[in-house]
Amino acid sequence: MKNLNTGNTITLHGNNYRILLDNDTIEKKVFSLAKKIQEYFANKEPPTLLILTNGGLYLGTILSQVLDEIGFLHYIDTICVSRYTGNGSVGRIKITSRPKRSVRGKDVIVVEDLIDEGITLNYLHKLLTKRNGVKSVSYFVLVVKEEHKPLSFEVNYSVLEQTGLGWLVGFGMDDNGLLRGLPFVAEKI
Numbered sequence: 001m002k003n004l005n006t007g008n009t010i011t012l013h014g015n016n017y018r019i020l021l022d023n024d025t026i027e028k029k030v031f032s033l034a035k036k037i038q039e040y041f042a043n044k045e046p047p048t049l050l051i052l053t054n055g056g057l058y059l060g061t062i063l064s065q066v067l068d069e070i071g072f073l074h075y076i077d078t079i080c081v082s083r084y085t086g087n088g089s090v091g092r093i094k095i096t097s098r099p100k101r102s103v104r105g106k107d108v109i110v111v112e113d114l115i116d117e118g119i120t121l122n123y124l125h126k127l128l129t130k131r132n133g134v135k136s137v138s139y140f141v142l143v144v145k146e147e148h149k150p151l152s153f154e155v156n157y158s159v160l161e162q163t164g165l166g167w168l169v170g171f172g173m174d175d176n177g178l179l180r181g182l183p184f185v186a187e188k189i
Contacts, residue, residue, distance in 0.1 A: 010186065012179065017169065017186035021160055026142075026171060026185070027062060033140065033157040034066040037109065040138075046073040047107035047138075050099060052124075053080045054180065055113030058172040059142045059159075063111060074109075077101050081124050093123045103128065109138045113172035115155065118148035125153045142171060143185065160185070 008019045041047055049067075051060035060076070067074050080097035108128060115121055121139065128134045138156040145162050162168075166189070169175050170182030 009189070012169075012182075015175075016189050018189050019184050019186050020143075020162070020168070021171070021185040023171075023183040026159060027066075029159045030059070030062050031066050031070075033159070034063060034070060034072070036157065037067065037138075037140075038070055038072045041072070041107065044107060046075060047109050048075040048077055048099075048101065048103055049111055049140075050103065050108050050128075051076065051078045051111045052113075053078050053097065055172040055174070056111045058180070059113055059140070060111040063140060075101060077103075079124070081120050083120050093120060095127070104133045105135050107136045107138075108134045109140050109156075111140045113142045114168065115141055115144045115148050115151070118151050122149070122152045125151075143168060143173070162187075 005019065005022050010017050010019065037047075049060055049064055051057060057078075064074065064076055077099040078097065079095065079099050081093065081095055083093045110121070110124065110128075112121060125137065128137050137153065139153060140157040141155055141159070143160045143162050144155055144158045166187035167175065168185055168187055169179040170185045172180055173185065174180045175188070
């Protein structure tokens with residue numbers, strides 16, 4: 001795939017998309033935010049990056065690599081929280097995969113691709129803080145849509161605040177399970 005810059009348009013599978021974030025911009029922003037994590041957690045126990053699958057895998061991988069490069073110790077684990085049934089409709093929130101390591105009494109950084117409405121992460125926040133008794137929870141999100149419902153937590157680290165309700169793909173975000181692996185974030189136009 002040719003080198004695509006922010007603002008470029010591309011046609012994929014008959015749909016047109018506008019590039020919002022190219023890979024280079026994402027990596028630079030993740031590096032900058034990783035330095036803030038390193039500063040905040042200095043002299044503390046290594047936190048756990050709790051990556052939400054499937055969407056958070058791409059961002060979580062880059063974040064973990066950058067944290068390793070700057071010498072910041074951390075654990076990695078995953079959780080799968082879903083409220084989509086697969087056909088684009090919204091279903092009940094379900095935990096379909098739990099972390100392998102206990103997070104009770106630990107510092108956790110939740111890594112997610114997108115806060116769209118905020119319903120899923122509000123549910124997860126309550127689960128982590130009330131039922132699982134984490135020491136602290138921070139949120140590292142690729143894209144935060146400004147139209148979300150009130151959040152019961154603060155987004156500590158975000159790569160992009162996005163206005164508008166456009167459908168986003170790439171870097172973990174999908175269109176019915178497709179296009180997650182694009183090395184950029186694009187909005188359907």
